[in-house]
Amino acid sequence: MGTSVASRRSGKGTEKRDPVATRRALLEAGAHLFPLGGFDGVSIEDLADRAGVNKALVSYHFGGKRGLYVAGLESAFAEMAGRLRAVDGEGVDAREGLRRFFQAFEAMTRERPDFPTLFLRELLSSGIEPAVVPHLLEIVAVSRRLAERGRREGAFRRVDPLLFHFGLVGALCFFFATEGARQRARMAGQIPFEMPTPQAFVHYLEDMTLRGLAPGPSPTRTRKRKGARS
Amino acid sequence: MGTSVASRRSGKGTEKRDPVATRRALLEAGAHLFPLGGFDGVSIEDLADRAGVNKALVSYHFGGKRGLYVAGLESAFAEMAGRLRAVDGEGVDAREGLRRFFQAFEAMTRERPDFPTLFLRELLSSGIEPAVVPHLLEIVAVSRRLAERGRREGAFRRVDPLLFHFGLVGALCFFFATEGARQRARMAGQIPFEMPTPQAFVHYLEDMTLRGLAPGPSPTRTRKRKGARS
């Protein structure tokens, strides 16, 4: 929990620590600092200070600031993709899969609260890091399969799996990535009313998704009536 | 459309232009560059070059890079808030209000395609610019009133207006803010399949929202059954 330290000054001497502890401390520092501030907003010195490690070790162990950033980024994306794999369990039907989808997202944000921020920041950046593209595609594939399975089982109406994906992931990412900003703004007195809790939002979104995906015609006519079948 | 130029070199001399043209050119440059790259990712020289203007004029007219950024930010937020005000028209019922809500968002992204990116970047930043907080609250208030009106008119079931707001705005912002990244990744061959169009997504989200808000019990039982009425 506390600040990881790979080497420390004690009295007058310098104690050396495990090099793997150094790497780990730097990765932890990156995981904490990069989501705030973004890549440009964090200096090597910031990272070294938080890790309790010498500046030069960033270049030594990761080949530079970018290397440290990418290493953390990839591990986070891989972890998210891995968690979502539980959605495709053996005997789980589509509705249960959807529940697991939300559970996986909740679990991720519980253990890595600023993953959504990191995620979003990377998507907003000029060029997505090639190393994480496979994980990204894997994440998309999960919701895609979920939508298709629901359709096959008759649990969901037919929707474009990609639209389904963006509606779900977009709302979740936005909410969780901006959660910190809300809390800060709330404490600074900029927001004069209570904000929803993450649990409430996840529950709401799950409810809306189930209702929105329920088979059958829309309870309200759309503007233009179409023929019998599309 | 082309690069705005407030002053230009012709042959050997230097022609002076309207100072308001200078300001305008710089604001346009900021509106284009800040969404990409973010505040840290854009240098004063980048801005001046794109505006066809001298570096020093940024400080002269806006008191520094931050001043130019905030000026553009505030005008964008104000414009979005203004567009959303149409949702609260005189004789519009809730369902029509929701339609206008999506229309306003679509219109905004048509004329200022990278507003969602700017918006999201600001929400992710360490501290939200105080100057835009009022506009932010106004935007929240629109969806809040929309949800409450729908409830009052019997068109929507009862939902927490703030959850409604985040579900809607979150999904829209995410999709549009990452649209550029998708196109880039697609062209770079990182994505091997077609991506949904903005129109398709907006239509999908509107449909899902109407279905999700339709009065009546959820077509699927939730895990815990509650009493007859809440």
Next chain:
DNA sequence: GTCTATAGGCTGATAGAC
């Protein structure tokens, strides 16, 4: 209002001692 020139700070990276 606009431009040139420059000050001054900070950053990422590395050479070389230990």
Next chain:
DNA sequence: GTCTATCAGCCTATAGAC
């Protein structure tokens, strides 16, 4: 592997000529 010292580059901001 770790640390100190240092360098070259870029950045924002401003003083002063026009």
